[in-house]
Amino acid sequence: MRRTNTCGELAEKQIGKKVCLQGWVSTRRDHGPLIFIDLRDRYGFTQVVFNQKISEETHGLAKALGKEFVVEIEGKVSKRPKGTENKKVKTGNIEIEASKLKILNSAEQPLPVEIDSHLLAGEDVRLKYRYLDLRRPEMQKNFVLRHRLIKAVRDFFDKENFIEIETPVLAKSTPEGSRDYLVPSRMFPGKFFALPQSPQQFKQLLMVSGFDRYFQIVRCFRDEDLRADRQPEFTQLDLEMSFIEPEDIYDLLERCLKEVFKKVLGVEIKIPFPRITFDNAMNFYGSDKPDTRFELKFVDLTKELADTEFEIFNSIIKKGGCLKAIVAQKPNFSKKDLSDFLDAAKAFRAKGLVALEVKGNSLESQIAKFLKPSHVKAVLEKTGAKENDLILLIADEWRTCCTALGAVRLKAAEKLGLIDKKKFSFLWIAEFPLFEFSEEEQKLVAMHHPFTSPADSDADLLETSPLKAKSKAYDCVLNGSEIGGGSIRIHRRELQARMFKALGISEEEAEKKFGHMLTAFKYGAPPHGGIAFGIDRLAAIMCGADSIREVIAFPKNKSCFSLMDDSPSEVSQKQLKELKLKIDLEK
Numbered sequence: 001m002r003r004t005n006t007c008g009e010l011a012e013k014q015i016g017k018k019v020c021l022q023g024w025v026s027t028r029r030d031h032g033p034l035i036f037i038d039l040r041d042r043y044g045f046t047q048v049v050f051n052q053k054i055s056e057e058t059h060g061l062a063k064a065l066g067k068e069f070v071v072e073i074e075g076k077v078s079k080r081p082k083g084t085e086n087k088k089v090k091t092g093n094i095e096i097e098a099s100k101l102k103i104l105n106s107a108e109q110p111l112p113v114e115i116d117s118h119l120l121a122g123e124d125v126r127l128k129y130r131y132l133d134l135r136r137p138e139m140q141k142n143f144v145l146r147h148r149l150i151k152a153v154r155d156f157f158d159k160e161n162f163i164e165i166e167t168p169v170l171a172k173s174t175p176e177g178s179r180d181y182l183v184p185s186r187m188f189p190g191k192f193f194a195l196p197q198s199p200q201q202f203k204q205l206l207m208v209s210g211f212d213r214y215f216q217i218v219r220c221f222r223d224e225d226l227r228a229d230r231q232p233e234f235t236q237l238d239l240e241m242s243f244i245e246p247e248d249i250y251d252l253l254e255r256c257l258k259e260v261f262k263k264v265l266g267v268e269i270k271i272p273f274p275r276i277t278f279d280n281a282m283n284f285y286g287s288d289k290p291d292t293r294f295e296l297k298f299v300d301l302t303k304e305l306a307d308t309e310f311e312i313f314n315s316i317i318k319k320g321g322c323l324k325a326i327v328a329q330k331p332n333f334s335k336k337d338l339s340d341f342l343d344a345a346k347a348f349r350a351k352g353l354v355a356l357e358v359k360g361n362s363l364e365s366q367i368a369k370f371l372k373p374s375h376v377k378a379v380l381e382k383t384g385a386k387e388n389d390l391i392l393l394i395a396d397e398w399r400t401c402c403t404a405l406g407a408v409r410l411k412a413a414e415k416l417g418l419i420d421k422k423k424f425s426f427l428w429i430a431e432f433p434l435f436e437f438s439e440e441e442q443k444l445v446a447m448h449h450p451f452t453s454p455a456d457s458d459a460d461l462l463e464t465s466p467l468k469a470k471s472k473a474y475d476c477v478l479n480g481s482e483i484g485g486g487s488i489r490i491h492r493r494e495l496q497a498r499m500f501k502a503l504g505i506s507e508e509e510a511e512k513k514f515g516h517m518l519t520a521f522k523y524g525a526p527p528h529g530g531i532a533f534g535i536d537r538l539a540a541i542m543c544g545a546d547s548i549r550e551v552i553a554f555p556k557n558k559s560c561f562s563l564m565d566d567s568p569s570e571v572s573q574k575q576l577k578e579l580k581l582k583i584d585l586e587k
Helices: 056-060 123-128 137-159 200-208 246-265 278-285 310-319 335-346 373-383 398-416 495-503 505-524 533-541 573-578
Strands: 017-029 034-041 044-051 070-079 095-107 179-182 191-196 213-221 233-244 276-277 323-327 354-358 362-364 390-396 426-430 433-439 445-446 474-480 479-489 528-534
Touching: 017 044, 017 095, 034 056, 044 056, 056 095, 137 213, 137 246, 137 533, 200 233, 200 335, 200 505, 200 528, 233 246, 233 533, 246 426, 246 474, 246 479, 246 528, 246 533, 276 278, 278 398, 278 426, 310 323, 310 390, 323 398, 335 398, 362 373, 390 398, 474 528, 479 533, 495 505, 528 533
Parallel strands: 044 095, 276 426
Antiparallel strands: 017 034, 017 070, 034 044, 070 095, 179 191, 213 233, 233 528, 323 390, 354 362, 354 390, 426 474, 433 445, 474 479, 479 528
16 A cells, blocks of 8 residues: 555544555554554654554564654554543544554664654754754754745745846855855866855846846855854845835835744734834844843933942043943842853953842942942932842943943843743844944944945945944844844945945955946946845744754754764865865965
């Protein structure tokens, strides 16, 4: 017989039906004359019973079964004896009385990875035997969700009159930001293709080509240090539109996400999403991707504590710094908790963290002796702190103060249990700075990328005060993670040339790296803009996963190494010779 049913579909209405199931042995329980197995496939579990009275031969074969054996079962659907039903699975009211058993393949015992979420192996072991790890129902659910997510996205943009167009994977190296992955060319010795960090230039050129609505589910590549939400190769929803303003992007993506969450999770999300500026995001949350599932907004106490006798505060304020605080309501933090907060602050270069506990109309703290009653009153009024609340304060230059307190805010929210894991909190961040100063490179760099348009009122600042210039960039944030980022692009050649000049890119270098774009802009480039959404990040959040590795079939580990197939690996001298390459491992 061929497979008649999957392991997740049989129910009481099929009782008495003869069926053939195929799948993996999840568990085996030997009760002498009765042997039970749970047979598993992608669709679920079905209990199979081998009864010695029904078939002694089949019962004998069942004794040899081990975990993850691949088998074929023939038998009759029967109702489970009363009291043995399993309400946790869809097939829990029935079982298969096996009449035939065929072992299609065995599995070496013991397994290097248990297919059981209660016995979850370490991540490196899971990645080495990824094909076994992916058999776990939890992982298969993740990839079913990812599939449905991508299908819902494609269906939405098709309805919105977008065209999916593939762009090159082998392209020109134009490193601006992360390092490129380079691919040597055999046909052109000494020259290299680059794997695209994004289709940025190609999608802008498609706008010049007259395709006013483009999208693509695309693979991108970045040679950068890894963490939970990064991989060297990743998938993004990429889109670009002509003749638009940021509001068009906001509306489109909000409607897309609303439809996707309804179709995939059955969750209604409210639109439009809240919108805040970059400056307000930093001032109130200490992050340009704030988690707004909880409050704990910053309170600025610079003015209230401007004239204390505490010299450290005075010095910071005189240098243009600030004092910001959060209020934890009756937290009952331990000394270790406070130590953890201090460590979180120092990780972002803060010099310290001040804790002030509210006791009546006074504040208990190591710095209390430097505060006058007027200072205490002003702090209590500004923060709204009540009896036994704890005020956590950082004083430093603006960016350090904000980012460090932002880290403390997240840590405090975790310890206070303020984060609702089932909540989806979206928002847009807009009005980003056009540039930032890179301490590592000691020069101006584009905060997003060099094709981002400056705000209309700030174009004149490119030559005079570039760090004051705002951009037409925007990010979409979900639960403290940036899931999408984009901008209105520069579409005029002269403005793009000014942008390159502000970044220290000479005319010769700009022509060498981006000449094809600058030439295209000569021939009627329309106003355009777009956004890219991280499919991996979005899928991970929707699955409730802590890492995008949980929604990528064969990811690299934290060291950017594939433990399953041992890549990257050495190549033969013959291959190197064909490419006219030599390996020099000297440091």
